[in-house]
Structures are given as structure tokens and as C-alpha cells.
């Protein structure tokens with residue numbers, strides 16, 4: 001069975017005008033269901049492109065109609081043990097989140113709440129019909145991929161590590177290592193978990209000054225049916241992809257550009273995967289982005305539905321063409337409809353033919369497609385169209401006490417097409433393997449800014465783009481935009497009169513630090529990825545754990561670091577220095593438990609400044625170290641040893657015993673003196689030039705401090721609020737604070 005690809009055209013929003021509508025739904029024949037999207041050529045309005053999909057939903061389609069036609073028919077398969085993947089794809093603002101999550105009103109609930117409602121209803125029915133012999137458990141996992149990093153949405157943002165959660169392949173599926181899973185008893189439970197997780201998503205994005213829709217959000221609903229000692233597990237995944245957008249047309253800042261590049265890169269890779277699969281290539285570039293690895297389009301078993309969201313407006317013209325191009329090819333991807341293996345409690349797995357078939361198979365072009373699972377095929381008859389969802393009283397989040405409309409109201413603004421009022425029937429879900437796609441009447445070249453290549457003619461050599469090429473293209477694009485922005489900013493700066501601040505350097509402010517940190521992290525990620533590419537998954541995952549542990553330690557999260565080092569031990573068992581490091585951290589945490597004043601502990605830890613500085617330098621070299629696991633772990637361990645030594649350092653006594661002139665001054669002026677405020681404001685500005693100009697801060701120390709603050713998060717939520725706090729930051733220490741304080745002229 002191929003991926004089912006349907007297009008949904010959203011209605012016009014308040015300020016959008018009828019006259020700007022250029023996208024319309026059509027059918028192949030008068031009276032037949034809508035299956036074609038028509039859009040004019042950007043170069044010649046008189047010429048029209050047609051893209052054929054399995055089904056097309058026009059502006060008047062309600063949430064209930066879409067769910068009933070596209071999702072409900074697969075619920076039976078889900079309970080038969082097949083995985084179901086539903087994902088929304090499209091340009092920013094075309095209605096992906098509306099489709100997946102929906103609005104607050106009952107009638108506006110999207111695919112996700114309706115899916116859960118359906119799952120619980122079926123679960124209840126199964127338990128009832130089997131007289132309680134079969135029990136059904138539902139568990140949720142929810143995560144996002146932001147800037148190609150995976151973050152658990154069930155966990156508060158504070159628990160995130162900068163590099164996110166690693167991925168691993170297990171039993172032919174990509175799994176997120178360390179992802180939490182919450183059991184979910186009923187809709188009320190779901191409501192609570194979903195709200196909490198979405199709040200985590202918003203909080204995390206606010207901290208990064210981003211927008212939550214700039215990440216890909218993946219909800220995984222695991223259904224476990226147990227009958228006696230037999231367990232059948234299947235998963236429904238609902239994915240709301242981030243929207244692609246054209247950097248040249250949006251006023252993106254530097255951070256946004258990096259985000260955008262990450263989004264565009266993953267979507268670009270998705271386009272490449274789709275193209276490679278539809279061409280029948282042997283190499284599919286799944287691994288070039290985390291999103292495509294997780295989606296594993298065409299490699300996953302079960303049922304996949306891609307919902308292409310479209311805005312009907314002219315302002316989206318080129319982006320719409322680009323997404324039409326990609327998704328119309330996606331329907332040629334074959335997905336094997338294979339049930340997950342049934343497992344038995346306390347019994348070895350059966351080695352049935354089905355089990356063997358469930359192992360990932362090489363992809364075949366659609367022309368050769370056949371259903372490998374006759375049993376599934378027999379059960380493939382679409383469910384009787386389900387009755388429309390009954391409003392569930394317990395479901396408060398998506399209900400605003402609006403009674404479920406008996407006949408759902410149509411959207412107020414109709415699409416200007418003769419087909420608007422036609423009663424649409426989704427085409428059969430028992431899909432033929434070849435949909436005989438009607439190609440666009442003319443190849444719609446998606447424009448310069450769209451990176452997606454049009455489908456190659458059969459005689460064209462099949463070239464698969466490499467990771468390096470993708471990287472280079474995205475980087476080149478970002479560099480170009482940054483360069484032009486920088487030039488424009490420099491011009492504007494030159495025109496504006498410079499403002500002089502007391503005691504601050506007049507050097508141009510260059511905020512390159514976050515770039516630098518980002519680059520280092522990315523370099524390590526690339527190294528880890530390259531390990532993976534060379535087939536050493538375990539080593540790569542182990543390195544990832546080490547990196548995360550390192551970062552946790554940087555943040556002062558020793559407990560988190562310990563947990564991660566322990567995880568790393570599973571990959572590098574018996575590694576003596578790693579064991580030593582774990583032991584030391586355990587001791588440290590245990591001893592900290594008995595110390596009343598955490599500042600005292602931190603102060604002691606930070607006394608040997610030379611070591612501390614060495615540690616920072618070492619840290620910056622992490623990418624080189626990690627090139628070899630042994631060197632990497634050794635160096636890392638040495639680092640920690642350096643950390644622990646201060647306990648015996650003679651300087652500790654010295655700092656405590658002799659009070660310097662500066663310390664006396666600080667004490668006399670008090671913690672809220674203008675000097676203290678000025679010092680903190682300079683530190684919190686994260687301005688390298690300003691911090692460098694402070695007494696006691698050389699270029700290296702200033703750079704380290706800015707790096708550290710940047711790693712900790714955004715300015716507002718992680719600002720340094722007192723001199724005591726400043727003292728305990730890595731590489732700073734009392735003496736530096738005193739010197740900086742003394743050197744300030746108020």
C-alpha cells in the first residue's frame with residue numbers, strides 16, 4: 001500500500017480576499033470526488049498546473065469530515081496491530097496545527113483529540129465485548145524536534161540538555177533514547193497531559209525567544225492490548241511538521257535564520273527522501289535529519305497518511321507549488337501493511353513468518369507493489385464510516401460547551417469553484433497499489449528559493465544528494481542572507497550616531513558567541529552522526545550521552561550528569577575512568593547533601609582558577625576529543641578529576657582567610673551598590689566587548705563567561721542576580737569579581 005496523500009485547502013482568514021484565491025479543488029470527472037488541486041503557473045496565469053492526490057478537501061471541509069474520511073477508517077487497523085502515522089505537511093500558516101490539534105470548540109477539535117477519543121471508545125468496547133478478557137492500555141509520548149534536536153515535551157524545559165535526546169534504531173524502528181511515556185487512562189488524562197506538554201513546548205520556545213510552531217511536534221499514542229499472556233502493541237503517531245518559509249520574504253533575525261535553516265533543511269531532506277523513494281533509488285537520505293529518521297517514510301510498516309495543508313492565496317503561490325510538487329510524489333511511496341508482532345508474556349518470541357516479514361525490507365518501486373500481508377489485506381476493508389464523534393462530557397479542553405452540530409456548518413467563505421457544494425466521498429481506502437497519478441500538465445518548477453528538484457525524467461541519471469551537499473547548500477544560503485543582513489546593519493549603524501557608555505569599549509558589538517557555541521555543538525553532532533553513518537550506532541549513542549553529561553555538568557546539574565554518565569557506561573562498559581568519574585560524582589552529590597550552604601560548596605569547587613580555566617579550554621576542544629571514544633572519555637575524566645581536586649587546594653584557605661581591599665570595599669558598599677548593579681548589568685548584557693573591558697577579565701575569561709551564559713539559556717530567565725551568584729560561575733571566582741568590582745568607576 002502506498003502512502004495516502006490528501007490535500008486540504010484552508011478557508012480564507014479574516015483579512016484575506018476572495019480575489020486573491022488561486023488554488024482550487026477539482027475532480028477528474030464531473031460528479032466524482034475531488035482529487036485534483038489546480039493552481040496557475042506563476043509565469044503565465046492562463047496556464048494551469050494540476051496535481052492529483054488520493055483525496056482533496058476544499059475550504060468547506062469540517063474537522064469532523066476530515067477525521068471521518070481520513071483517520072477513522074484506520075482505527076480498526078490500529079487495533080489489529082498496525083502502526084498508523086498521520087502527518088501534516090505544508091507552508092507556515094496553511095493550517096497544519098489546525099488540522100492536527102484544532103481549536104477549542106468541540107466542532108473544531110482536530111485529528112489528535114478525535115483520535116484519542118476514538119481510541120478510548122474502541123478500547124472500552126473491546127474490553128466489554130471480551131468480557132474483560134482483553135485489557136487495553138494507552139500510553140502517550142510527546143516530543144518536538146527543534147533545530148534538529150529532539151526534546152521530550154512530557155518533561156519540563158529545565159530538564160532539557162542543549163543537544164537533546166539521541167536516536168537509536170531498534171527492531172527496524174527509530175526510537176528516541178530516554179523519551180518518557182505517560183500512561184493515559186481516559187480523555188481527562190489525555191487532556192491534562194496534552195495541555196501540560198503543550199505548555200512545556202510554549203515555555204521552552206519562549207525561553208529561546210522562538211515560536212512553538214517552528215518545531216516539528218510528534219505525539220505517539222501506544223495502544224497495548226493484553227489477552228492472557230498475549231500482548232499486541234501498536235502505535236498511532238500524529239505529527240505536526242514545522243512550516244517551511246522563505247527567508248527572503250520574512251523578516252528573520254539571525255536566530256530565526258538558523259531555526260529556519262534547520263526547518264528548511266529537514267523539510268528539504270524529507271523532499272529528497274520522497275523523491276529518492278519515488279525514483280526507486282537504493283540510497284534514501286533518511287539519516288540526514290532527525291525528522292526524516294523518525295518519520296522513516298516508506299521504511300515504516302503500517303499505514304501512513306500525509307495531509308498536505310494549502311493556503312489558497314496568491315501570496316503563497318511559489319511555496320504552494322513547491323509543497324504540491326513534493327507531496328504529489330509522496331503518494332508513490334509504498335508502505336508495507338504489516339502488523340506488529342504479537343508477543344507473549346514470559347515466553348520467547350515466536351519466530352513466525354510474520355515476524356520475519358516485519359523486519360525492515362529494502363524498498364521497492366510502487367510498480368512492484370503487492371501487499372505482503374494477506375491477513376491485513378483481508379481486514380483492510382474500510383471500517384463502516386464511523387458515526388460522528390459524540391461529544392464526550394469529560395473532555396473539557398476542546399469543549400467550550402458548544403453542542404455538537406447535527407449537520408456541521410460549512411465554512412463561511414466558499415471556494416470559487418463549481419465543486420464547492422458537491423458531496424465529497426473519499427475514495428476507497430482499500431487502495432490500489434498504483435494510483436496512476438496524473439502529472440502536472442506542465443512541470444511546476446518550484447522557483448529558485450525552493451530547493452526541491454522536480455521529478456527526474458526516467459532517462460535522467462538518478463543522482464542522490466549527499467549529506468555534505470545538503471549541509472553546504474543550507475549553510476551557503478544562511479551565509480548569504482547573514483552577509484546581506486550584516487552589510488545592511490553595518491550601513492544603518494554607520495548612519496546612526498554612536499552612543500557612548502561610561503567605561504565601555506567603543507568596539508562594535510559582535511554577537512558571535514551563540515554562533516560559536518552552536519557551531520561547536522553542531523560539529524560534535526556531525527561527528528556523532530558520522531559515527532552512525534559508519535555503522536557504529538552504540539559508540540555514537542555513547543558519545544552522545546557523554547556530551548550530554550558534559551553539558552549537564554557545565555550547567556551545574558551534577559545529578560543529571562551522573563545519570564548520563566551512568567547511561568554512557570552501558571555503551572562503554574568497564575571503562576575505568578568513566579567509572580571513576582561516576583564514583584566521584586556520587587561522592588560529591590552525597591557530600592553536598594550534608595552541606596547547608598550550596599554557595600559554600602560551589603566556592604570551594606571553584607577556588608583553583610588555573611585548573612578551572614584549563615577545564616574550560618578542554619571543554620572547548622570536546623569535538624576533537626570525542627573523535628575517539630577512548631581519548632574522549634579519558635580527557636573527560638581527567639577534567640573531572642581537576643574539578644574534584646580543589647577540595648584539597650591550598651587556595652581555599654587563602655581566599656577565606658585574607659580579605660582583600662576590594663572585598664572590604666564590596667562589604668562596605670553592600671550587595672545593592674550602584675557598582676554591583678553596574679557589574680551585573682554588564683555581565684547580563686553578555687556583550688563580549690563590555691565584559692572584556694572589566695578588570696580581571698581577559699579575552700578568554702570573558703569569552704568563557706559569555707559561552708557559559710549562552711548555554712544556560714536566554715537572558716531573562718538565567719540572568720545573574722547577585723555578586724555571590726557571579727562568583728560561583730565557572731571560571732569566575734571571588735578574586736575576579738573583586739577586581740572587576742574595584743575597577744568600575746561609578
Ligand SMILES: Nc1ncnc2c1ncn2[C@@H]1O[C@H](COP(=O)(O)OP(=O)(O)OP(=O)(O)O)[C@@H](O)[C@H]1O
Nearest residue numbers: 010011091092093094095096097098099213242243
Ligand atoms: N480549516 C480551517 N478552518 C478554519 N481556520 C483555519 C483552517 N486552517 C487553518 N485555519 C486558521 O489559519 C491560521 C493558520 O493555521 P495554523 O496555525 O494551523 O497553520 P500552520 O500551518 O500550523 O502554521 P505554522 O507552520 O506556522 O505552525 C490559524 O488562524 C487557523 O485557525
